[in-house]
Amino acid sequence: MTVSPIRILLVEDEDDFRETSARWMTRKGHHVLTAANGAEAQELLREHSCDVAVFDLNLPGMSGIELLQRVRQDKIDMEVIMLTGQGTIESAVTAMKLGACDFLTKPCSLGDLEHHCALARDRGKLRRENSQLKAIISRSRPTVEIVHQSEPMKQVVKMVQKVAPTDKPVLIQGESGTGKEVVARAIQQHGSLADKPFVTINCAALPEQLVESELFGHQKGSFTGATADKPGLFEIADGGTLFIDEIGELPPALQPKLLRVLEDGSMRRIGSHKEQVVNVRIIAATNRDLSKEVQAGRFREDLYYRINVLTLTLPPLRERHGDLDLLIDHFLPVPWHVDAAVRQALNQYSWPGNVRQLINVVQRATILSDGNDITMDDLPREIVDFADSGSGGTGSTGSGGDQRTRAGRSLRLDDVAKSHVLHVLESNKGNKAQTARVLGIHRRKLYRLLERFAQSDSPEQDSESQQEAIVD
Numbered sequence: 201m202t203v204s205p206i207r208i209l210l211v212e213d214e215d216d217f218r219e220t221s222a223r224w225m226t227r228k229g230h231h232v233l234t235a236a237n238g239a240e241a242q243e244l245l246r247e248h249s250c251d252v253a254v255f256d257l258n259l260p261g262m263s264g265i266e267l268l269q270r271v272r273q274d275k276i277d278m279e280v281i282m283l284t285g286q287g288t289i290e291s292a293v294t295a296m297k298l299g300a301c302d303f304l305t306k307p308c309s310l311g312d313l314e315h316h317c318a319l320a321r322d323r324g325k326l327r328r329e330n331s332q333l334k335a336i337i338s339r340s341r342p343t344v345e346i347v348h349q350s351e352p353m354k355q356v357v358k359m360v361q362k363v364a365p366t367d368k369p370v371l372i373q374g375e376s377g378t379g380k381e382v383v384a385r386a387i388q389q390h391g392s393l394a395d396k397p398f399v400t401i402n403c404a405a406l407p408e409q410l411v412e413s414e415l416f417g418h419q420k421g422s423f424t425g426a427t428a429d430k431p432g433l434f435e436i437a438d439g440g441t442l443f444i445d446e447i448g449e450l451p452p453a454l455q456p457k458l459l460r461v462l463e464d465g466s467m468r469r470i471g472s473h474k475e476q477v478v479n480v481r482i483i484a485a486t487n488r489d490l491s492k493e494v495q496a497g498r499f500r501e502d503l504y505y506r507i508n509v510l511t512l513t514l515p516p517l518r519e520r521h522g523d524l525d526l527l528i529d530h531f532l533p534v535p536w537h538v539d540a541a542v543r544q545a546l547n548q549y550s551w552p553g554n555v556r557q558l559i560n561v562v563q564r565a566t567i568l569s570d571g572n573d574i575t576m577d578d579l580p581r582e583i584v585d586f587a588d589s590g591s592g593g594t595g596s597t598g599s600g601g602d603q604r605t606r607a608g609r610s611l612r613l614d615d616v617a618k619s620h621v622l623h624v625l626e627s628n629k630g631n632k633a634q635t636a637r638v639l640g641i642h643r644r645k646l647y648r649l650l651e652r653f654a655q656s657d658s659p660e661q662d663s664e665s666q667q668e669a670i671v672d
């Protein structure tokens with residue numbers, strides 16, 4: 201077998217062994233430098249770079265171990281093999297702890313020496329490739345940004361900074377779409393595990409059997425369909441972070457298993473008797489009130505206390521005054537912009553789906569808008585209705601008698617408007633473009649009105665909101 205050329209530094213005080221080895225290796229095509237002691241070796245390393253160095257342990261003056269320490273201090277990037285005589289294995293072990301990659305016991309054949317040098321060179325190459333890949337991955341991993349300026353979110357971000365450096369479990373609570381996963385990623389990125397794996401599982405999205413096999417892995421044949429051994433997410437996340445979303449949905453049968461991992465890191469794959477130990481930081485999220493789940497007997501109390509050490513509660517979007525405009529601008533691509541009425545409507549809305557819903561609304565509006573201006577016509581019905589009904593504050597419904605008076609008036613005005621619009625539509629033979637022109641309104645406005653009229657037959661329809669929509 202031919203080995204591609206290796207750049208070797210051989211440091212050996214026995215002249216015979218050093219010179220014979222160097223000649224043999226050179227004949228095999230390798231580039232060999234030789235030194236009889238540590239000082240000579242250091243001199244050579246100032247001028248040359250090598251893939252592999254072979255240090256005799258018992259060098260005169262500076263020992264092989266000291267030379268290794270200096271090489272490491274000088275951060276010289278090469279693999280080091282220690283050469284030991286019989287009975288000096290302990291020192292060889294010390295050398296390996298200091299970063300030598302291998303050791304060989306003398307006397308050794310030249311073939312062995314070459315083979316070990318080739319292995320060391322390949323290992324070094326892999327190590328360098330690995331750290332390059334890690335650097336590429338961490339550069340391409342987007343930095344999590346928690347867009348915010350509201351007071352409650354400032355408190356959340358402060359907590360993120362406090363809990364990030366610990367390795368304790370974190371529980372994140374909040375309605376769906378409030379940004380629990382964003383916060384979990386921010387905790388990971390600001391902590392000491394930033395360059396370690398961040399693995400996620402959503403307990404609500406998987407059937408019970410699958411949650412178990414995803415989390416803990418399985419042995420081949422442990423259930424129908426287990427055609428091969430499979431590591432679980434705990435093993436994959438070992439050394440890093442596991443984000444367990446919707447932990448409130450974790451099946452009761454799995455809760456003791458999770459508790460064990462949290463207590464001492466031990467776990468077993470499904471169908472295996474082999475105990476494994478993992479070191480994983482758990483960040484869990486829930487949109488349920490877990491204390492209520494405990495009271496209802498659906499969530500183990502001991503597990504609840506284990507994961508509820510550090511808790512962050514995300515406020516719903518409707519309670520984050522000041523965040524909405526910032527989020528709109530963040531998610532609205534250039535060159536789109538929203539007009540003042542839209543901004544007001546978005547600010548008034550209650551956002552049951554929180555930030556996720558806001559992103560959808562913004563994306564949808566950019567698709568529907570005619571130009572780059574997003575208007576009320578580009579917003580979903582429920583938001584327009586909400587704004588029209590004044591539920592957000594301006595024009596909000598008054599109390600008692602006042603409401604009744606306004607409702608009575610609006611109903612009559614609504615009827616008038618409806619019959620007028622329908623009359624114009626009929627006289628234009630159902631042509632909506634023509635009808636809108638005659639009425640002096642935008643075609644989309646006409647569609648909205650017609651939809652409203654269709655609904656007005658429904659007794660629950662809020663007549664006041666219809667009236668305001670017609671006269672606006």
Ligand SMILES: Nc1ncnc2c1ncn2[C@@H]1O[C@H](COP(=O)(O)OP(=O)(O)OP(=O)(O)O)[C@@H](O)[C@H]1O
Nearest residue numbers: 345346347375376377378379380381382487555556
């Ligand atoms: N403060 C924020 N800044 C920037 N983006 C955010 C913020 N909050 C949420 N998002 C974005 O909103 C979307 C939903 O967020 P995320 O998935 O973190 O919510 P969640 O609370 O985990 O939802 P669920 O409970 O449904 O899993 C994502 O696209 C996320 O990037």
